[in-house]
Amino acid sequence: MTIGVIGGGAWGTALAQVAAESNDVLLWAREPEVAGAINSAHENIVFLPGVPLSPAIRATGTLDDLSECEMLLVVAPAQHLRAVLSEAPRADVPLLLCAKGIEAGTRLLMSEVAAQVQPRAPIAVLSGPTFAHEVAARLPTAVTLACEDEALGRSLAEKIARPFFRPYLSTDVIGAEIGGAVKNVLAIACGIVEGRGLGQNARAALISRGFAEMTRFGLAKGARAETLAGLSGLGDLVLTCSSTSSRNFSLGVGIGQGRAASELLADRKSVAEGAFTAPVLQEAAREIGVEMPVVDAVCTLLAGRAGVNEVIGALLSRPIRAEG
Numbered sequence: 555m556t557i558g559v560i561g562g563g564a565w566g567t568a569l570a571q572v573a574a575e576s577n578d579v580l581l582w583a584r585e586p587e588v589a590g591a592i593n594s595a596h597e598n599i600v601f602l603p604g605v606p607l608s609p610a611i612r613a614t615g616t617l618d619d620l621s622e623c624e625m626l627l628v629v630a631p632a633q634h635l636r637a638v639l640s641e642a643p644r645a646d647v648p649l650l651l652c653a654k655g656i657e658a659g660t661r662l663l664m665s666e667v668a669a670q671v672q673p674r675a676p677i678a679v680l681s682g683p684t685f686a687h688e689v690a691a692r693l694p695t696a697v698t699l700a701c702e703d704e705a706l707g708r709s710l711a712e713k714i715a716r717p718f719f720r721p722y723l724s725t726d727v728i729g730a731e732i733g734g735a736v737k738n739v740l741a742i743a744c745g746i747v748e749g750r751g752l753g754q755n756a757r758a759a760l761i762s763r764g765f766a767e768m769t770r771f772g773l774a775k776g777a778r779a780e781t782l783a784g785l786s787g788l789g790d791l792v793l794t795c796s797s798t799s800s801r802n803f804s805l806g807v808g809i810g811q812g813r814a815a816s817e818l819l820a821d822r823k824s825v826a827e828g829a830f831t832a833p834v835l836q837e838a839a840r841e842i843g844v845e846m847p848v849v850d851a852v853c854t855l856l857a858g859r860a861g862v863n864e865v866i867g868a869l870l871s872r873p874i875r876a877e878g
């Protein structure tokens with residue numbers, strides 16, 4: 555079977571490599587130099603350099619070429635997903651959504667955006683603790699694959715599973731998406747703590763209190779508690795809050811060291827989704843009356859409305875309250 559991959563960033567490329575172990579893969583890349591190098595040198599020189607790619611991966615710059623694929627992995631960044639999926643051929647094949655974020659303006663999750671622009675396509679979500687370079691190196695990785703249609707979810711999981719890449723099934727699409735979107739914002743917060751040298755205790759506190767925020771927001775939006783505590787929620791939160799391999803965490807480190815978020819973001823070619831998700835998550839939480847003080851703090855720092863010491867001081871001086 556031919557699996558299509560929409561998005562030639564690090565994650566799209568790593569997933570293409572997984573899928574290419576037992577399928578033909580056609581990868582759409584926006585940048586001609588990315589598609590060219592994958593076809594000529596079997597390497598994504600821009601977003602995943604140094605990883606020899608399978609010859610079963612072909613790249614194209616034309617979305618229409620994906621019309622013959624039997625399933626599509628959608629790996630364009632969250633804020634571009636609507637535009638890219640709108641230009642893709644009308645599909646009635648399954649879309650496996652792999653981006654982590656909430657759309658600015660509409661406050662929609664990726665599954666909701668995909669349902670609007672590709673209404674005939676069955677939708678599933680893949681999310682979890684998955685650094686692209688580790689997956690590309692075939693290091694053991696487990697993910698959540700969420701699909702309301704259980705039988706379809708199982709068949710998609712069977713198509714992409716490998717001994718080193720292990721999907722766990724769920725029917726909680728919203729839960730899987732909320733975990734992945736929220737953890738990116740919390741990873742920025744943990745990076746700030748690291749960059750400011752505030753210690754391991756503070757980071758553990760932020761992970762726990764951040765998880766409480768993720769849970770409050772997720773439950774209010776209809777997510778299931780066990781999904782939020784699983785691979786796509788807590789699992790990914792722990793990964794991205796602990797490593798400079800995370801672009802969100804490393805953005806936070808720079809902010810914690812006193813650099814302006816705008817300057818750090820302008821320097822990047824790779825995406826730090828949390829920077830885009832943070833303000834829309836804050837709006838969505840306020841709309842439903844869910845308190846998210848760590849998310850609020852990240853928003854203040856991303857917008858440059860206050861300094862790091864002031865924001866952390868305000869977080870630490872909140873009234874004493876019950877943990878649960």
Ligand SMILES: NC(=O)C1=CN([C@@H]2O[C@H](COP(=O)(O)OP(=O)(O)OC[C@H]3O[C@@H](n4cnc5c(N)ncnc54)[C@H](O)[C@@H]3O)[C@@H](O)[C@H]2O)C=CC1
Nearest residue numbers: 562563564565566584601631634653654684685686824825
């Ligand atoms: N890199 C990773 O380890 C993982 C990434 N993800 C998620 O996958 C999604 C894609 O991230 P990466 O592959 O890491 O990206 P990346 O940071 O490696 O590359 C940036 C991507 O953005 C695309 N892009 C830039 N401007 C665009 C535009 N105007 N329209 C459409 N596309 C545009 C580029 O073509 C490229 O594919 C994100 O939502 C990310 O959170 C999820 C799991 C792991």
Ligand SMILES: O=C(CO)COP(=O)(O)O
Nearest residue numbers: 682683684685800801802
């Ligand atoms: O989502 C990821 C790992 O699961 C990648 O995290 P970053 O986008 O912060 O690099």
